[in-house]
Amino acid sequence: MRSEFRLHVAAVNKRNANGDCHVYIPLTLLDSFKEGITEAPIQLKAHSNDMIYVVGASKHGDDQVILQSGLSHFVDGHRMQDNDLLVFRSKGKARLEVLVLDPSGCEKTWFDMGNSSNVSREGRRAQAQNMASTSFGWAKSGLQARESNEAGLQAPRCNNYISTGSPLHSQQEAKVQERVRAIGSEFPVFVKVITSSDVATAPSLYLxxxxxxxxxxxxxxxxxxxxxxxERDWDCxxxxxxxxxxxxIDRSWPKFISDxxxxxxDICLFELTDRSSLTMKVHVIRKSDIPAP
Incomplete structure (x- = not known):
């Protein structure tokens, strides 16, 4: 069956597992790279859960694009391993839908890591292959598509926000995820839990x-x-x-904390609202609004 959609299939390979997570796709899948444009953010829509991941894309040669910056969040979320398959389908100017299959042909999802589903393994495999051949379509026959390309493995943090320092406890994480969804940022949101040293002496914020x-x-x-x-702003x-x-971030960061x-x-969520002019909007979740763990 020939698909009416533009498709590409890539295989995960452990040979670059210790390097930066990346995958090459054909330039024809995206319409973002007009003449003179070599870098652009694109959106990956996970087929399994409709989550949106923002990934940095760079033009590579005359006919390829490399997805690299931020792709590791998608890889981590699906716990991808050697010989898993990524099926990319074009969904517009700067968006791709991605179906993830394990080596047996079963769809891998954010919630289903292989043991938690009530559907049998063979049943999930049949459903995934049927979906791939009808709604996605296969760019190459069967699972021979695993030879089409490579993606490295690197396991970092979260799928739609990034934080540093101690892990969030369950109540903090629930509040953060709720706010991140409400923000709906094009880019991942940076999350910072304020510490006593931040309030007292910290001259800068590590990103x-x-x-x-x-x-x-x-x-x-x-x-x-x-x-x-x-209505205020801070010159940092x-x-x-x-x-x-x-x-x-430094210069006026201590003044921001004080003001x-x-x-x-307290938790600060940093939304990058304008990358070209370096503008961020901070959303604050007060400690008093977070239930005790």
């Missing part, structure tokens, strides 16, 4: 490598910080230490 990579941040510079529901700086690719009245265990 980490994953967040900067997922949001395609490449150059330091002046950063405009906004607060949800507030986005800094980069090139030796270890460490990113941080907003942040306290220990």
């Amino acid at each position: 980490g490598k994953d967040y900067a990579s997922a949001c395609l941040l490449t150059q330091p510079g002046r950063l405009r910080l906004l607060l949800e529901g507030d 700086r986005l800094g980069l230490r090139k030796s270890n690719k460490t990113w941080w 907003v009245g942040l306290e220990e265990d």
